[in-house]
Amino acid sequence: MSTTKDYYELLEVARDADADTLKKAYRRLAMKFHPDKNPDNPEAEERFKEISAAYGVLSDPEKRAHYDRFGADAPMAGDPFAGAGGVRLDPNHLRDVFGDVFEELFGSFFARANIHHGRDIRVRLEVTLEEAGTGAEKEVVFQRPAKCEPCGGTGAKPGTQPVKCDACRGAGQVRIQTGFLQLVQPCPKCAGSGVFVPSPCGKCRGTGLSNEEARRRLKVPAGIDTGQRIRIEGEGEPGRQNGTAGDLFVEIAIKPHPLFTREGRDLVCEVPITFPQAALGAQVEVPTLEGKVKVKVPSGTRSGAVVRLKGKGIYDLRGVGRGDQLVKLVIETPKRVTPRERELLEELQAIADAEAGKGQAGHEERKGFLDKLREFFG
Ligand SMILES: [Zn+2]
Ligand SMILES: [Zn+2]
Structure with a gap:
């Protein structure tokens, strides 16, 4: 994929396009260039990947800020998405963009890749207006599942082993044909894990995961607003059976x-x-x-x-x-005045009345008003 193309031009939006405009533009173009709708058309597929990569960056406030300043070729520290040209899109994010048609468009893309992919974790972070205005370093504390210790993450009671799921023959996914699209879905029996646990571990009840408190420091970029999310790749739920970890989404809430x-x-x-x-x-x-x-x-x-x-x-x-x-x-x-204040205010009022009558400089408004009043009542 070429990294010289401008992300805004690819999505056909202005440089100051807001989140909603970006979402609509990406949705429209993704429908148009989707490989399933353009069979045997490598150009459409390339275009689909390009707009997806562009959207992946521009829909993330921090990445967008980085892109605006340094372009696509300057990788962000610790960001596996940058550079290389790999299209890394978050299925949850896309579900949000495409709603009902998500499965139709992306079902086959993600079902396979994400069988063992850990889930994303969302956490809310309250920041002060000062922090949002000028940027800050913060720490989020959140519950994150970790490998269950007694069973080592297999979910099977110590001393027993998980067995291959018979419904999907261990593949973790089943295929369904709907019209011209082939959808791949996680196997309903094993929930995509490909294995079945006959005697579950007592501690994690077969999930292989236990909740732990996690802490993560992050940079809150200056200018962020309530409702915007910062994504930290790989800090979500760990993957199962060597699958990749999910991401951590930190949603910003600015305190009044x-x-x-x-x-x-x-x-x-x-x-x-x-x-x-x-x-x-x-x-x-x-x-x-x-x-x-x-x-x-x-x-x-x-x-x-x-x-x-x-x-x-x-x-x-x-x-x-x-x-x-x-x-x-x-x-x-003032709602209440002291006797001395009253005295001074009354004196001031007497002077103001006299000055307004004379049209003294600085009292023109009241003079003008009084003149008009006089005229109006003949
Ligand atoms: Zn299965
Ligand atoms: Zn366990």
Whole structure:
């Protein structure tokens, strides 16, 4: 497979296409170039592999970010998918893309390859907005089946042996012909293992697996959002009988933040100010993801005015730039006032009335309003 072709061009999508657009594009093209629909057409098969490889990368936020920065030829550390051109797609992921037609399209591809393939494990990881905004190293703790010790993973009671499954003659799979497609399915009797355990191990009840607590450190890329998944190959359930291990999918959940809300790459933060601060101008302390900064409130600020702190938002997941922080200045109207405050406010009001009448600079809005009011009521 050529690695010089552009993944976005292969999938016929724009470089900023979102997950849903990618999914739809891949689905459409995979249906078109599927080898079963193009018998004896090696070009279609090649194309099918290329778009599958492209989708395998672009559907994974971390791999996509890496691809955007370095291209397809720069392998990611510890990533068996990169380079070489092997198409490694996750059947669970594809099931999600293709729904009902998954078995029809990929049943024969995966049934054989995945008989002994360990299952994927999904785990949720809560991160703070700060961590998601600027990236972080985290550890996930999760339950992962490991080889059961007493039976050594065979599932058979110590001293006994599993026997070859008679339904599939040890193959672990059975074939079904439906129309022009031949589907290969895991054998229902042995669940694809190819063996049958006459006297199961007491500890694992024949599964050959026991649950263990596993820990894995991972890099949470800056710019990730709730619902996005990080895939760690081979960290899922171990394979049976020398099969390959499943993958670990870490789904990100960002904890609500007491000060910030996220709008794409931008952060929004509401900062209350007093009327004197708004009228006279001031310096206020404003929180950012990386500590407090001083922000100038210009004199004559209206309630709801926004000050943009360039480059203080969330990093772009693809490593190109960073969003802004929007500081929304909201004038706080006191719910209760002290007698002294009342005195001053009343005095201020008296002056404001007098000034508005004269059309004093800085009071134009109220003057204009009062004029219009007068006109309206004749
Ligand atoms: Zn069987
Ligand atoms: Zn056991």
